[in-house]
Amino acid sequence: AQSVTQLGSHVSVSEGALVLLRCNYSSSVPPYLFWYVQYPNQGLQLLLKYTSAATLVKGINGFEAEFKKSETSFHLTKPSAHMSDAAEYFCAVSGLGANSKLTFGKGITLSVRP
Amino acid sequence: GAVVSQHPSRVICKSGTSVKIECRSLDFQATTMFWYRQFPKQSLMLMATSNEGSKATYEQGVEKDKFLINHASLTLSTLTVTSAHPEDSSFYICSARDRRRGSSGANVLTFGAGSRLTVL
Numbered sequence: 001a002q003s004v005t006q007l008g009s010h011v012s013v014s015e016g017a018l019v020l021l022r023c024n025y026s027s028s029v030p031p032y033l034f035w036y037v038q039y040p041n042q043g044l045q046l047l048l049k050y051t052s053a054a055t056l057v058k059g060i061n062g063f064e065a066e067f068k069k070s071e072t073s074f075h076l077t078k079p080s081a082h083m084s085d086a087a088e089y090f091c092a093v094s095g096l097g098a099n100s101k102l103t104f105g106k107g108i109t110l111s112v113r114p
Numbered sequence: 115g116a117v118v119s120q121h122p123s124r125v126i127c128k129s130g131t132s133v134k135i136e137c138r139s140l141d142f143q144a145t146t147m148f149w150y151r152q153f154p155k156q157s158l159m160l161m162a163t164s165n166e167g168s169k170a171t172y173e174q175g176v177e178k179d180k181f182l183i184n185h186a187s188l189t190l191s192t193l194t195v196t197s198a199h200p201e202d203s204s205f206y207i208c209s210a211r212d213r214r215r216g217s218s219g220a221n222v223l224t225f226g227a228g229s230r231l232t233v234l
Contacts, residue, residue, distance in 0.1 A: 009155075036225075043120070043207050043227040044158075090157065101148070102209075102223065106157040 002027045002093045006105035014113045019078040021108055023065075023091030026072065033074040034092040034102070035065055044090065050074060052096075061085070086112045116142050118210050120226035127198055128234055135193045135229045137208035143188035144210035148223070149181075152205040164191045198233045205230050 003026045013019055025031055032051050036044040048059025055067040065076045074091060090107045094100040117140040127133050137147055146165050150158040162172045162183050170183035180202075182194040191210075195202050207228040 041205075041228070041230065043118075044209075044225040046225075101160055101163070103160075104157045107155075109155075 002031065002095065002103045004091045004093050004103060004105035006091055006108050008108060009106070010109045010111065012111040012113060013081045015083055016080050019063075019076070019081045019085065019110065021076040021089050021091075021110065023074045023076065023105060024072050025074060025091075025093045027093055027095070029095050032094045032096060032100070033065075033067060034094070035059065035063070035074075035076050036090045036092060036104075037061075038088040038090065038107075040087075047076070047089075081110075081112045083112050083114065086110055116210075116212055116224040118144075118208065118224045118226040120206075120208055120229050122229060123227060124230045124232075126232045126234065129199050130197055132194055132196045133198055133231060135195075135206055135208075135231070137191045137193070137210065137226055139189045139210045139212075139224070142210075142212045142224075144191075144212065145188065146211040147185060147191040148209045148211075149183060149191075149193050150207045150209070152207060152228075154205075158207060161193075195231065198231070200233045203231055203233045 005024045034049045035047040047063050048057045050057050050067045058064045063078045088107050091105040092102045094102045119138045121136045149161045152158045160173050161176045162170045164170045164183045164185040166185045166188050172178045185191040205228050209223045209225045
């Protein structure tokens with residue numbers, strides 16, 4: 001069984017400040033991990049993914065995440081927030097197999113203050 | 115890159131009617147498509163897995179007679195909400211796996227933009 005925990009429902013940062021969105025996972029097998037972003041009334045856009053290669057993963061829009069097996073974490077960071085980063089962010093986990101399904105966390109809303 | 119198109123993006127219908135939502139892979143063939151449901155301010159819940167040419171596999175608690183899924187070709191899957199009621203109002207999102215990526219699993223999914231269903 002797999003699950004993802006995203007603590008909190010809302011993070012607010014000032015423009016230019018560090019963004020840190022936390023994600024912890026539980027998996028009985030080596031996981032693939034993902035971060036997706038969703039803008040209002042839109043589908044999901046993949047930000048980045050960990051697929052057992054480098055533990056520090058760089059994604060689009062300046063985001064990156066580090067896989068830490070010892071902490072079962074995959075936190076998302078961005079050094080400097082931009083107003084356009086305001087959105088809903090989902091962490092997700094899957095197994096490695098061809099029929100693996102994505103299991104999503106409950107999501108977290110990022111607000112960026114001017 | 116891979117693109118998945120969902121249609122309609124928004125639909126409003128009367129209670130008791132049926133609504134069909136289409137999910138198309140535009141530039142690739144999709145052996146597997148997934149349908150999700152998302153309530154406001156909540157996460158995506160997997161409803162069913164749709165494999166081309168075979169019956170869909172529904173998640174526990176999802177009524178297969180209520181949510182009819184057809185995956186008749188490698189580029190099209192449809193979700194029909196039958197006899198819709200206000201509690202079926204939700205945001206429905208599909209995703210598709212590129213056939214060319216073989217057994218690469220969930221790391222090759224492309225998501226559609228979603229379809230918002232409102233049942234009056």
